[in-house]
Amino acid sequence: MTDSRNELPQIIPPSPWVAAHCGLIAQGGRVLDLACGSGRHARLLAGLGFEVAAVDRNFEAILKLSDVPGVTATQLDLEGDEWPLAGWTFDGIVVTNYLWRPRLRDVLALLAPGGVLIYETFMLGNEVYGKPSSPAFLLRPGELREVAQAAGLREIACEEGYTASPKPAMRQAICAVRE
Numbered sequence: 001m002t003d004s005r006n007e008l009p010q011i012i013p014p015s016p017w018v019a020a021h022c023g024l025i026a027q028g029g030r031v032l033d034l035a036c037g038s039g040r041h042a043r044l045l046a047g048l049g050f051e052v053a054a055v056d057r058n059f060e061a062i063l064k065l066s067d068v069p070g071v072t073a074t075q076l077d078l079e080g081d082e083w084p085l086a087g088w089t090f091d092g093i094v095v096t097n098y099l100w101r102p103r104l105r106d107v108l109a110l111l112a113p114g115g116v117l118i119y120e121t122f123m124l125g126n127e128v129y130g131k132p133s134s135p136a137f138l139l140r141p142g143e144l145r146e147v148a149q150a151a152g153l154r155e156i157a158c159e160e161g162y163t164a165s166p167k168p169a170m171r172q173a174i175c176a177v178r179e
Contacts, residue, residue: 013166021118022118024175030089030091032055032092036073041096055085091115095118111151116177129167153179159171160173
């Protein structure tokens, strides 16, 4: 039997998709980490010299980022009637493991000219591997590509399908630029 008080908290590394594409964002640019969770991407981006706005509705998650240099962490309800980010613009937007379709177009509208979208989340078929399992939170095949094209973004890279790491899942990812 182990004593859990002596165990270190598990550090979740940044997504390889985000790490591979964040270099496309203008150096020193302003980046939004939307639904930032534990802040793994906010920390990565701030460490690379970006000015990061990390937002999440989870107050504890935001507290953990409050003293990270280069990160402004704000608790926001991203799913309410009022869009709390209206009027903001970013050189980069990073979204992982989050989908709220009613605001997807609003998120893309935050991207400045030349801005880079890096988005990765779960897709249909993931219900076999666990949560999320509701179709409301799972992308349809090709959905990110369609939404990015409709917003006038130019696709840099897109992937979808099964991944074994960090755990078995069905995922979809896109990197796109607003020209």
